Amino acid sequence: MTITKPLTDLDIAYGAALKPIAEIAEQVNIPDDALEQYGRYKGKIDPKKIPGEPYGKVVLVTATNPTPAGEGKSTVTIGLADALKQLNQKVMVALREPSLGPVFGIKGGATGGGYAQVLPMEEINLHFNGDFHAITTANNLISAVIDNHIHQGNQLNIDPRRIIWKRVLDMNDRALRKVVVGLGGPTQGVPREDGFDITVASEIMxxxxxxxxxxxxxxxxxxxxxxxxxxRQPVFVRDLGIEGALTLILKEAFKPNIVQSIEGTPALVHGGPFANIAHGCNSLIATQTARKLADIVVTEAGFGADLGAEKFLNIKARKGEFHPDAVVIVTTIRALKMHGGAEKSELAKENIEALSNGIPNLARHIETVRNFGIEPVVALNRFITDTEQEIQTLLNWAKLNNVRIARTNVWEEGGKGGMDLAKQVLEVLDEPKQFAPLYELSDSIEQKITTIVQKVYGGIGVEFSNQAKKQLKQIKENGWDQLPICMAKTQYSLSDDPTLIGRPIGFTITVREIIPKLGAGFLVCITGDIMTMPGLPKAPAALRMDVDEKGNAIGLF
Incomplete structure (x- = not known):
């Protein structure tokens, strides 16, 4: 008897028949002079050469709180777009770029999975068109100029103890969180404490x-x-006089990247801020460009609705002066069972009790989306271990609570497996919306944070550390308090404690620091033990990666 080894995502990707990127661009009428080809299957497009206004409708894909079991949000995003394409819709995908840190750390790749992927997956996961390298370089130019300025006499009177700008690297490296630079004597610069963030945490991102x-x-x-x-007067990049040089470094990276799904759906993959330490959405320029080119744009926001979606709706949509016309919440039976107390090793076993106990996590995310004035569609992302009784338990709950829900199987079937979801999304797109952000920019910082904690997380209030209280005072004195809030919080829990899974109640959120990101235009509020430079796990995904004799990637998934 011959045992057939299951296909990996990489096997499926290598078996796909890619179309030349010029053909993909032609599907959405991208002018020839706007397309810049990076080889045969990748390209960039110049937004300035795309005529028209951004009128396309936006479908935002979010999720319940992620678990180690994996929910497949990117996979569903891509599969939904492929399904809409099969229904003869003019559709594009807009996604974030993968960060090398998580690719080599835990994720192993971030371009979807199975038969719902964007391609060429190995090139998108590894360096892509150089955007992250450009952002890393621009960030570190600022650090180099700061230290050089101090070394050359420090005309700006910069206090080396109060430099908040850090260097960055697109890799998980905990040893670089705190460093000392400038050692070695007068010719090596002025010694000071410094540190590294991961590139996706840079304000430049x-x-x-x-x-x-x-x-x-x-x-x-x-x-x-x-x-x-x-x-104690603020110092800005403009005081260093290098904003022109930074823009020069970024000018090509700023053009959105175009690739394709396995089924040939055009996809813009551009930018990649983390959702737990930044705002977690692909670039606004890519989303708005896609809205010029397609009638429907399917995009995602990082992690659960408590992080990426909240920031998409309160920050990105506000800045772009648009709102999603539909929101999809991805969940799985496995994830809900884990939120209900089941161990990861036991997820293959039917467990109706754990599932029922975990459903309140999904309910909280549905309430969050409804608080913004949008009725969501739940995508039940199927896994082979799901039993019919478990599925019916969730479907019955959805029916009793007037929740739209669609069985989704895009990993195995591609767009065909997302047809029910696509049809429900099309219904929602035609319904009237009453979208509104959860807070006004004129609200106090304390009010804005409390609104997020109560209306998104389901908590009762906020506490501020002594350091955060001092920063609040300084921010108000400088007139920086009329900005939206970007919460830096664990993705695993609705609270700031990653061990409080499911739907915790009665908790408060503790804000440790408030960091003004004046270029981005928001205030980052750091909670819990969130790290802006992650570390590698005990057995990083890099241990499973290699190349074969033909130079093809091995171990990306």
Missing amino acids: AVFCLATSIEDLKERLSKMLIGYTYD
């Missing part, structure tokens, strides 16, 4: 993803706060 044009990009870069003087 957030600026890159919220800028509306190259001119707006330059203006936002100039506003970035890098530290304070000895008399």
Whole structure:
């Protein structure tokens, strides 16, 4: 008897028949002079050469709180777009770019899975068109100029103890969280404490993803706060006089990247801020460009609705002056069972009790989306271990609670497996919306944070550390309090404690720090033990990666 080894995502990707990128661009009428080909199957498009206004409708894909079992949000995003294409809709996908840190750390790749992938997956996962390298370089140019300025006499009177700008690297490396630079004597610079963040946590990444044009990009870069003087006055990038050089480094990266799904759906993959330490959405310029080219744009926001979707709706949509016309919440039987107390090793076994106990996590995310004035569609992402009784338990709950829900099997079937979901999304797109952000920018910082905690997380209130209280006072004195809030919080829980899974109640959120990101245009509120430079796990995904004798990737998934 011959045992057939299951196909991996990489096997499926290598077996796909890719179309030349020019053919993909032609599907959505991208002008020839707007397409810049990076080889045969990748390209960039120049937004300035795309005529028209962004009128396409937006479908936002979010999820319940992620678990180690995996929910498949990117996979559903891509599969939904493929299904809409099969229904003869003019559709595009807009996704974030993978960060090398998580690719080599835990994820192993971030381009969807099975028969719902964007391709060429190995190139998108590894370097892609160089965007993240450009952002890393621009960030570190600022650090180099800061240290050089101090070394050359420090005309700006910068206090080395109050520099808040960090260097970055697109890799998980905990040893770099705190470092000392400038050692070795007078010719090596001025010694000071420094640190590294991961590239996706750089404010330049957030600026890159919220800028509306190259001119707006330059203006936002100039506003970035890098530290304070000895008399505690703020110092900005514009004071260093390098916003032009930074824009020069980023000008090609700022053009959205175009690729394709396995089924040939055009996809813009551009930008990639983390959702737990930044705002977690692909670039605004890519979303708006896609809205010019397609009638429907399917996009995603990182992690659960408590993180990426909240920031998409309160920050990105507000900045872009649009709103989603439909929201999809991805969940799985496995994830809900884990939120209900089941161990990962026991997920293959039927467990109606754990499933029922975990459903309140899904209910909280549905309430969050409804609070924004949008009725969501739940995508039940199927796994082979799901039993019919478990599925019926969730479907019955949805029916009793007037929740739209669709069985989804895009990993195995591609667009065909997302047909029920696509049809329900089309119904929602035609319904009237009463979208509104959860808070006004004129609300106090404390009010804005409390609104998020109560209306999104389901908590009772907020506490501020002494450091956060001092930062609040300084932010108000500088007139920076009229900005949206970007919560930095664990993705695993609705609270700031990753061990409180399911739907915790009666908790408070503790804000440890409030960091003004004036170029991005929001205030980052750090809670819990969130890290802006992740570490590698005990057995990183890199251990399973290699190349074969033909130079093809092995171990990406």
